[in-house]
Amino acid sequence: MEDISRRHFIASATTAGLALWLGLTSEGNLYKALDLASVNFSPFILIEASGQITLFNTKPEIGQGTFQSFPALIAEELEVSLDEVTIKQTNGEYQFGNAQRSGGSASIRNSYLPMRKIGAAAREVLIKAAAKTWNVLESECFAQRGSIIHALTERKLSYGALIQEAAKLDLPENPKLKDPKYFKILGKMSKRPDIPLKTNGSAEFGIDAIVPGMLYAVVYRSPVIGGTLKSFDATEVMKIPGVVKVGTAERIVGVYNYTGVAIIATSYWIANKAKEKLITHWDNNGFDKFNTLDYEAHLRVLAKQAGIVEKSVGNVDDVNLPPNGYLEAFYETPIIAHHALEPLNCTAQVKKDKVEIWTSTQVSSAVTGKGAGDMHVQIGFAPENITLHSLFVGGGFGRRLSMDYIVEAVNVAKLVEQPVKVIWSREDCTQHGPFRPMTFSKLKGGLSAEGKLISFEHKVISPSLQQSRDNSFDPSKVDLAMMEGISEQAYEIPNMRNSYVRADLHIPVSPWRSVTSSTVSFAQESFIDELAYKAKKDPMDFRLELLQKPSDAKKVLLKLKELSQWYTKLPKGSGKGVAVWEFFAGLGGQVVEVTCHKDKTITIDRVIAVIDLGEVVNPDNVINQMEGSVIMGLGAVTKGGINFVNGKVAEHNFYDSPLLRVNEIPKIEVHILTDGGKVKGVGEPGLPPFAPALANAIFAASGKRFRKLPFKLIL
Amino acid sequence: MISLTVNQKIYQLDVDPEMPLLWALREVIGLTGTKFGCGVAQCGACVVHLNGEAVRSCVTKCDRANHQAITTIEGLSKNNDHPLQLAWNEENVPQCGYCHSGQIMSAAVLLRENPSPTDQDIDDAMAGNICRCGTYPRIRKAIHLAAKLNGGKGDLK
Numbered sequence: 122m123e124d125i126s127r128r129h130f131i132a133s134a135t136t137a138g139l140a141l142w143l144g145l146t147s148e149g150n151l152y153k154a155l156d157l158a159s160v161n162f163s164p165f166i167l168i169e170a171s172g173q174i175t176l177f178n179t180k181p182e183i184g185q186g187t188f189q190s191f192p193a194l195i196a197e198e199l200e201v202s203l204d205e206v207t208i209k210q211t212n213g214e215y216q217f218g219n220a221q222r223s224g225g226s227a228s229i230r231n232s233y234l235p236m237r238k239i240g241a242a243a244r245e246v247l248i249k250a251a252a253k254t255w256n257v258l259e260s261e262c263f264a265q266r267g268s269i270i271h272a273l274t275e276r277k278l279s280y281g282a283l284i285q286e287a288a289k290l291d292l293p294e295n296p297k298l299k300d301p302k303y304f305k306i307l308g309k310m311s312k313r314p315d316i317p318l319k320t321n322g323s324a325e326f327g328i329d330a331i332v333p334g335m336l337y338a339v340v341y342r343s344p345v346i347g348g349t350l351k352s353f354d355a356t357e358v359m360k361i362p363g364v365v366k367v368g369t370a371e372r373i374v375g376v377y378n379y380t381g382v383a384i385i386a387t388s389y390w391i392a393n394k395a396k397e398k399l400i401t402h403w404d405n406n407g408f409d410k411f412n413t414l415d416y417e418a419h420l421r422v423l424a425k426q427a428g429i430v431e432k433s434v435g436n437v438d439d440v441n442l443p444p445n446g447y448l449e450a451f452y453e454t455p456i457i458a459h460h461a462l463e464p465l466n467c468t469a470q471v472k473k474d475k476v477e478i479w480t481s482t483q484v485s486s487a488v489t490g491k492g493a494g495d496m497h498v499q500i501g502f503a504p505e506n507i508t509l510h511s512l513f514v515g516g517g518f519g520r521r522l523s524m525d526y527i528v529e530a531v532n533v534a535k536l537v538e539q540p541v542k543v544i545w546s547r548e549d550c551t552q553h554g555p556f557r558p559m560t561f562s563k564l565k566g567g568l569s570a571e572g573k574l575i576s577f578e579h580k581v582i583s584p585s586l587q588q589s590r591d592n593s594f595d596p597s598k599v600d601l602a603m604m605e606g607i608s609e610q611a612y613e614i615p616n617m618r619n620s621y622v623r624a625d626l627h628i629p630v631s632p633w634r635s636v637t638s639s640t641v642s643f644a645q646e647s648f649i650d651e652l653a654y655k656a657k658k659d660p661m662d663f664r665l666e667l668l669q670k671p672s673d674a675k676k677v678l679l680k681l682k683e684l685s686q687w688y689t690k691l692p693k694g695s696g697k698g699v700a701v702w703e704f705f706a707g708l709g710g711q712v713v714e715v716t717c718h719k720d721k722t723i724t725i726d727r728v729i730a731v732i733d734l735g736e737v738v739n740p741d742n743v744i745n746q747m748e749g750s751v752i753m754g755l756g757a758v759t760k761g762g763i764n765f766v767n768g769k770v771a772e773h774n775f776y777d778s779p780l781l782r783v784n785e786i787p788k789i790e791v792h793i794l795t796d797g798g799k800v801k802g803v804g805e806p807g808l809p810p811f812a813p814a815l816a817n818a819i820f821a822a823s824g825k826r827f828r829k830l831p832f833k834l835i836l
Numbered sequence: 837m838i839s840l841t842v843n844q845k846i847y848q849l850d851v852d853p854e855m856p857l858l859w860a861l862r863e864v865i866g867l868t869g870t871k872f873g874c875g876v877a878q879c880g881a882c883v884v885h886l887n888g889e890a891v892r893s894c895v896t897k898c899d900r901a902n903h904q905a906i907t908t909i910e911g912l913s914k915n916n917d918h919p920l921q922l923a924w925n926e927e928n929v930p931q932c933g934y935c936h937s938g939q940i941m942s943a944a945v946l947l948r949e950n951p952s953p954t955d956q957d958i959d960d961a962m963a964g965n966i967c968r969c970g971t972y973p974r975i976r977k978a979i980h981l982a983a984k985l986n987g988g989k990g991d992l993k
Contacts, residue, residue, distance in 0.1 A: 184932030184969050312928060319933030320924045321916040322869015322909035326934060329868035337863065389872075390859040391852075462873050462881060462968040463934045515871075515934030516968050547874040741928050745971065749931055752970030775878035775966065783972040784959035 139170040141284035143243045143292070145235065147218065151242045151292045155284075163218040165195055165239050172281035174199075174206040174267060179221040180228040181483055182210065182315060183517035185746060185804045187228045189313045190738040194232060197306045198240030198299055200264035203314055213485035213509040221486035221511075224522050224632070226706035226802020233736055233800040234298075241296035250286035251278050308795065310741040315513070327481030327512045328466040328544065335468060335540040336365055337389040338533050341396050342372070342381040342553055345768035347408035347627045350380045354400040358384060361398065363391035368536040372529035373499045374555055374629040375590035383533040389544045408627055409768035416765070417453065420561045420624055424451065424582045428620035431599045432608040435616030437567070437576040446568040446575075448655050452644035453829040455762025456556045458772075459633055460780055463515020464550050467530035470540035475506040476531055477540075481514035483521040496524050500531045518753075519632035523555055551778050552770035556763055557633030558584045558626070560603065562644030567616075572656030574667060576616040579607050579645055584626035586637070596623060605637040606704035606809070607645060611674035612667040628765070634753065635805035638704045639812075643830060646700035646813035650820065660817060661687050661699055673733050674701050676794060677710040680731050684792060685712040691822075694718070695726065698817025702809035707801035708733045711751070711810040713787075713818040723819060723834040725755075725787035728811070733794040734801050740793055743803050747791040750807025756781035758812050761831045838898045842867065843911025853899035857891075858882045860898050861908060869909040869937045873966065880965030883938040884908050890945040909937035912944065920944055923982035931969035939965045943979050952983050 143153045144164035152162040167175040176195050180187035192208050211217040220231075244264045251269035252259040261272050268279045301308065318324035343350065355367035366385040371378060382401055386392035467480040482488055488496050489507045497504040514521060530543040545553075560583040567576035585600040594600070599621045607619045633639060653663035661682055668675040678701055681687070685697060694717050701710035714726040730747045737743055760779050764771045772778035816827045825836050838849045840857075842865060849864050861867045861884070870893055873881030877892040884893045885907040886900075912918045916925075920940050923929075930936045939962070946953060946961040953961070958976050967975065 182932075184930070186931075312925065315933065316925055316928060316930055317916055319930040319936050320909075320921045320940060321912070322867070322937050324933055325868070326871075328872065329862075331866060331868070388851075388855070388859055388863050390855050393875075460968055461932075461934075462871075462879065462966065463932070464872060514932060516932045518968075544872070547876070547879075745928060745931060745974065748973050749970035752972060753968075756970075774876055775874050776876065780966050780968060781970070781972075782963045782966065783975060784963045786970070786972045789973060 139284060141168045141288055142166070143239060145239065149235070151239065151294065153246070153288065153292055155288050157216065163216060165236065166199065166243050168280045168284050170281050170284060172267065172279040174201055174280060175209055176206050177209050177211050177217065179211045179217050181221070181223045181485055181511055181514055183223050183483055183514040183521070185223065185228070186313055186739065186742040187223060188315045189311070190229055190742065191232060191236065193306050193738050194236035195240035197304060198237045199243050201267050203306070205267055208314060210511060211485065212511045213489035215489065215491070215505070217486070219486045219490055219492065222484040223517060224483050224519070226804040226806065229738060230707070230800045230802045237298055238296060241298050242292045245293045245296045246287045246290050247280055247283050249290050250283040254278065254283070254286055308737055308740065311739050313739070313742060324513050326463050326515045327479065328463055328515065330468045330479035330510065330512060330542065332468055332470060332479065332540040335542055336385050336387060336537060337392050338383050338385040338541050338543045339389065339392045339396060339546065340370055340372070340381040340383045340529060340533065340543065341399055341401060342379060342549070343403050345403065345405045345409045346554065347768070348403035348405045350382065351402040351404050353382045353402070357398040358395045361391065361395050363387040364395050366536055367399070370529050370532040370536070372525050374523060374525040375631070376588070376592050377629050381529070383536065383543070385533065385537055385541055389542070393546055405768060411627070411765050411768045413456070413764040413766070420582050423622050423624055424561060424563045424580065426622050428580050428622040429599045431601070431604045431619045431621055433618045434614070437578055437616045437618045440567060440576045440616050442567045442575055443570055446570070447565065448652055449563070449565045450648050450651055450828060452562040452564070452647065454560050454640035454643060455830060456559045456628070457633065457757060457762045458551050458556055458778065459518045459520035460550070460778070461516030461518055461520050464547060465520070465526040465545040466543060467527045468540055468542040469530045469534035471531065471534045474502065475508070476500065476502050476534065477508045478527060478531065479510040479512060480527055480530070481512050481521060482524065482527065483514065483517045484524065485509060485511040488524060488527060496528060499528045518634040519636070523631050547774045551772055551774060555589065555629035555631035557639070558586060558630040559762070560637060560640040562641060564644060564648040566648065566652045568652065568656050572658055574614055574652055577614045578617070579619045579641070580622060581607070581641060582622040583624060584630055585623050586630055586632065588623070589630045603637050605641065606702060607641055609703055610645070611672040611703065612664070613669055614667065635706065635808040638702055638805070638809040639757065642700065642702040642809035643812040643816070646702060646810065647816045647828065650698070650813070650817040651826065664699070664701070673708050673798065674703050677701050677708060677731050677733050680792060680794060681710050681712045681729060684729050684731070684790070687712070694822060696818050696821030696823070698814045698819070698821055700810040700813035700817060702806070704809065707803070707806035709806035709810050711814040713811070713814040715815070715818040715822050717819065717823040717836055721836040723836065725815070727788040727790060729790050729792070730807055731792045731794060732803070732806055734803065735795065735798045736800045737793055737795045743793050744791045746803050747807040748789050750805070751789050751811050752781050752786055754808045754811030755787065755815070757830070758815060759831055759834060838902050840898070840901055840906055841904065842906045843908060849898070851898055853897060853902070855898050856894050857884070857896045857898055857901050857906070858893035861893060867908050867910055871934055871937055873935070878966070879935070880942055881935050881938040883941040883965070885941060885945065890942050909941060912940065918944070919982040919985040920947070920978070922985060923978040926981060927974050927978040929971050929974040929978050931971055935965060935967045939967065939975055943982070946979070947983060947986065951986065953979060
């Protein structure tokens with residue numbers, strides 16, 4: 122366990138003696154080599170002559186469980202348990218490729234077969250090597266717990282003893298994957314190997330990095346987002362014992378460049394306190410007139426525009442429906458912050474043309490990569506001169522897809538010779554973004570006389586994620602990220618037109634767990650419910666009628682119908698609501714049951730959450746993720762957003778930007794569908810269905826329809 | 837000079853007596869298991885025991901801890917085998933794991949005071965500890981399990 126808590130690993134310098142590396146070339150072909158330095162491929166397995174087996178996890182561990190689930194795919198096929206191997210987290214080393222990132226619930230859905238294939242190829246080549254060594258048939262040999270065994274004679278050779286022979290053999294191109302009925306790891310409830318480290322303080326998060334001689338820094342950023350630094354006076358700051366240096370540092374967030382004033386001291390506490398003595402002057406560029414309330418009003422006006430069509434099916438303008446068959450509604454969601462509990466932080470040491478970085482990031486290979494969008498462009502170091510230590514991440518949720526805090530820390534480190542750990546206060550994290558953008562939705566549906574949904578329109582009015590993050594974004598085009606999932610639902614609607622109205626915004630925005638699905642699903646799946654009531658149909662039946670063809674979404678709804686005993690009447694004042702949402706990350710659906718009390722308060726009696734995965738690695742971890750998603754979803758519904766007053770964020774810390782606490786959580790039941798098919802993601806699909814299922818349940822119980830987030834659980 | 841007895845070891849620190857204990861532990865002594873989350877006693881990530889009582893080390897001045905006994909997550913047990921640690925592992929509680937030092941340290945005081953807490957008791961005692969990943973259902977389960985593992989005794993160290 123000691124080894125994985127100090128996961129500082131440089132690939133080329135670890136093996137003693139002969140070692141066999143197995144992995145993939147950049148074209149995705151299986152490859153092996155005795156010497157890693159000589160070839161260009163990404164290893165995922167290292168077998169040393171001593172028998173020591175190392176599996177590389179390229180996906181930063183942000184709480185989603187990849188420290189187990191990713192190597193588990195290999196271990197299953199390699200016939201080793203995770204207790205018998207060392208798991209090493211990669212640090213963005215060039216060798217390990219440009220997919221060293223955790224985002225989009227992508228780790229397992231993209232790696233399920235490729236990683237198994239690597240493990241299976243290794244197993245097959247080791248079997249072949251043993252058969253050759255013993256001069257027996259391959260079919261008489263099998264792999265078990267890191268050794269190949271000859272079944273007839275019970276002779277046994279460890280993988281380590283076979284690497285030299287294996288190295289001479291060709292890897293199979295299409296190794297035979299195990300029959301799932303023989304799985305020992307995949308699909309089984311199991312313990313995550315990082316958990317013991319997280320119960321005794323030994324897990325090393327970015328903020329825990331200790332570099333000899335390091336200093337600490339805070340950065341004072343423009344309180345008005347978008348303000349530019351005119352001047353500062355640090356005379357009083359420099360008088361404080363422990364303050365070492367004050368200077369400016371640039372931070373780049375997507376298309377925005379900000380300059381702040383860094384205070385470097387011998388302790389974070391000294392540096393943070395010294396902010397009070399710092400005098401700064403800013404040019405607010407007019408952004409100090411920005412108010413959330415005005416901006417929301419502006420979005421409501423923009424909603425009258427036609428927008429750019431994202432997808433059109435049939436012709437919504439050419440349907441012949443009864444005039445009273447139409448329904449329109451308008452939904453609103455707020456800006457929110459990510460609030461990962463580990464405050465943003467990064468330690469950096471600059472030595473001439475080299476920089477060494479210790480941090481928690483979701484995108485290791487973008488920190489060190491050679492691509493045009495990678496970080497070297499922003500910090501002015503050659504990519505090969507950037508060394509990263511990618512440590513445990515105390516919550517990602519999309520915030521640590523952005524590298525702004527790393528860029529800023531590197532710039533702070535340029536001011537001194539010593540290593541510097543830059544820590545953001547909670548107030549800094551709350552107030553400086555990037556944030557989840559708000560989305561407003563204008564919806565219109567048309568029903569036939571029989572109550573069948575014939576036409577559907579969803580117009581999103583919002584700032585653009587792409588425009589905030591990418592200088593090459595063409596504002597005349599639809600930002601597809603803002604239309605996420607809207608046109609992907611399985612509902613069979615003959616006429617549909619979905620469109621986008623982009624609103625300018627000077628505030629940096631970024632993905633937040635489940636991205637735009639966390640907001641537009643609230644609008645769309647609530648509105649589907651509204652249409653069901655207008656059609657005088659049960660909301661579950663109404664949805665299923667729109668799903669005549671077989672689909673995964675239909676499967677999820679049918680499961681929810683069964684698990685919730687949907688038609689069982691609840692007492693007066695109680696009600697059930699359902700919602701389902703499919704998007705790039707995956708598919709989930711939920712039924713929420715609520716009771717509305719005489720004193721107008723609403724309690725959530727239970728949440729039934731179904732996730733369709735195709736295949737599952739560790740069901741217990743999926744349950745944990747789903748429970749967490751529902752809780753995060755409930756927090757996003759009930760806890761308020763980020764509000765701007767005179768250009769500044771009005772919220773500061775958890776006292777005025779609260780998160781859900783243990784006494785506020787509902788009862789959650791999780792069901793995982795794993796009947797094969799497309800492998801889908803785990804980390805995000807639990808969020809989008811929650812808000813609409815809750816709002817739909819409240820309507821069923823009370824007749825009151827909530828169309829604006831956040832809302833309190835009060836009628 | 838501030839003298840702190842941390843996990844039964846004595847440290848003499850040349851720090852400002854106003855410095856919060858959190859930073860003395862993390863930056864001066866180098867015990868990083870205790871976490872910074874909010875700095876204003878809102879999230880509980882920094883909970884340690886001061887003479888056996890749970891305190892928020894982010895707002896506890898070194899001066900108050902001077903010559904006092906402090907236990908951090910690193911000192912809760914020698915082998916990660918405090919009933920709460922065993923229960924946390926058994927129930928696979930953490931996700932990102934960042935808040936759990938504080939969760940466990942708060943729960944340890946709860947169990948000492950109330951060896952068999954109800955859900956309501958747990959909610960009352962643990963509402964000061966935020967888990968952004970939302971592992972609360974498992975925190976509850978693990979506290980019940982730890983209570984069971986400890987046989988309902990109140991003398992958890």
